[in-house]
Amino acid sequence: MAALTTPTAGRVFRTARRAVLALLGVQFALAIGMSLVDSYRRRGKKAKPFPVTPPRTVEVGEGGGEVTTYTYGEHLYDAMLAAIAGAQRQILFETYIWKGDEVGEQFKQALADAADRGVEVYCIYDSFANLVVSPRFKRFPPSMKVLPYGIYNAGWRVFDLRRYGRDHRKILVVDDNVGFVGGYNIGTAYATEWRDTHIRLTGPAVWDLKRAFADFWNLNRRRIMGPSKRPLLLETTPSWEPHIRVHRNVPRLWMFPIRGMYLEAINRAARNVWLTQAYFLPDQDFVDEMVAAAQRGVDVRLLVPLKSNHVVADWISRGYYDQLLRGGVRILRFQGAMVHAKTATVDGTWSTVGTANIDRLSLTGNYEINVEMIDEDLAATLEDVFETDQANCLELTLSEWEARDLHRRFTEGLLNPLRPLL
Known part of the structure; x- marks a missing residue:
């Protein structure tokens, strides 16, 4: 009986392995195809004018x-x-x-x-x-x-x-x-x-x-x-x-303080958390912290590009929108140009500006540097910047999100397993 079972188990294992490899191949092929199509569509196109906050x-x-x-x-x-x-x-x-x-x-x-x-x-x-x-x-x-x-x-x-x-x-x-x-x-x-x-x-x-x-x-x-x-x-x-601290991610030394800096600030928020991010691909703990803040009455807003320069990152990022919108987080999409900023303000006191995106590559992979500042005047300046940017945004509502068509839902689901890679 054992002799019959072992070859059967081997065939099942090989079939499963081929299925997984085939799925990964489809995902990567889709990602590459989307990137090529998006690059072709962008040829010759210029960004539209956008509001600017003077220095x-x-x-x-x-x-x-x-x-x-x-x-x-x-x-x-x-x-x-x-x-x-x-x-x-x-x-x-x-x-x-x-x-x-x-x-x-x-x-x-x-x-x-x-x-x-x-x-x-x-x-x-x-x-x-x-x-x-x-x-x-x-x-x-x-x-x-x-x-x-x-x-x-x-x-x-x-x-x-x-x-x-x-x-x-x-x-x-x-x-x-x-x-x-x-x-x-x-x-x-x-x-x-x-x-x-x-x-x-x-x-x-x-x-x-x-x-x-x-x-x-x-x-x-x-x-x-x-x-x-x-x-x-x-x-x-x-x-x-x-009042100013410089935080550095140093993968060679296995140092990644920027993620902790963000999570601590969001956890302490009592009034508002305003985030601007070029590529928003957080881990589940980060999403949970944002939702928890919104549910205790904090004004949590996330400002991202309507269309970034990395179309695959955009699609994968949308996999978090359902949780965020249902949890009370407002999602604002900057239109006409690429917003590449990595900034945040909390409660009119805490601010950060730096190089780290909220994604796996930045928070637990790359050499990054963010400046953390505790100052009300500076926070007010960055809140003014945020409000200027928000005037150029389209807000994504829960009803609009729920009404998206089937092919978008399918593409999002197919690309979701690529989250850990980005």
């Missing part, structure tokens, strides 16, 4: 530091290039995407000019994110110290998950005086066609950005640049700023 500066904390918010790329790039032009001793520049277009060339030339006049210039960019950028653009003068973060960083440690995170951070620090951080990559389209958020910091918090850059540089310099390259050494921060 606004508020003093934060006890150390005399200031925070300036930027929600339009041209305004931000002008400020960054001015800071680079005024550098006297050191520039630390890190970005995920660095396009080889007009804006990208402006930054490259400004950094090269600074290096030529004797400023120490350190640059980091993510090689995978810039695969389509011309190799000619990636040739830098020897006066600049450039670290391209590799496409594959595990070496022989194939199963070491700590070595697979991408460098998704965007940082600029000039001397000890000013630092920039936020969602903006470097490129011409981002200057006018994307709605993003960046901040400019002065005061003691700048040292935390410097340390974040130096730690990443020192962690990766030997493998990429060789043992002859010296580590980037920094002095100790002169003071602490209790």
Whole structure:
């Protein structure tokens, strides 16, 4: 009897395995097909004009530091290039995407000019994110110290998950005086066609950005640049700023504090939680925390793109909408342009601006950096930004969601198993 059972069990196992592989194949084929169709449809299309909040500066904390918010790329790039032009001793520049277009060339030339006049210039960019950028653009003068973060960083440690995170951070620090951080990559389209958020910091918090850059540089310099390259050494921060904290996700060290920062803030909320996210693919605990806040009377709003630049992420994100809408969370969809910001405000006091999306890749995978700020004036500024953006949104209601057609429900269900990958 056992002899008959074993081959039968083997056939069942093989059939099940083939079915699972076939389903995965269908899912990936659908995802690739959707991406190709969406890319074709977008060819030649320009973003529509969207409301812009002018830069606004508020003093934060006890150390005399200031925070300036930027929600339009041209305004931000002008400020960054001015800071680079005024550098006297050191520039630390890190970005995920660095396009080889007009804006990208402006930054490259400004950094090269600074290096030529004797400023120490350190640059980091993510090689995978810039695969389509011309190799000619990636040739830098020897006066600049450039670290391209590799496409594959595990070496022989194939199963070491700590070595697979991408460098998704965007940082600029000039001397000890000013630092920039936020969602903006470097490129011409981002200057006018994307709605993003960046901040400019002065005061003691700048040292935390410097340390974040130096730690990443020192962690990766030997493998990429060789043992002859010296580590980037920094002095100790002169003071602490209790109202501003810089949180870093460092997969190599298995450090992921940004997720905890968000969950704690939402858990403490008593009045409002306003989130702006480019790609919203949370885990179930995150969804539960948002719903719990809404059900205890907190005004919970989620602002996302109506159509992002990653159509598959959009479809998978919708798998959470039913829970959110039924739980009392308002979903606002930004129309006409890509909103790429990663910001939040809670109770008119707590705020965050940074590089981390609320998805698995950002919260438990990539190198990310978010600034957490406790200040009522800054929270009011970011609430004004949110309300300006909301004026350009379509709100998704529960009745509209329930009325969606069958093919949309089928596509959402078919793509749902891909959630853990994003």
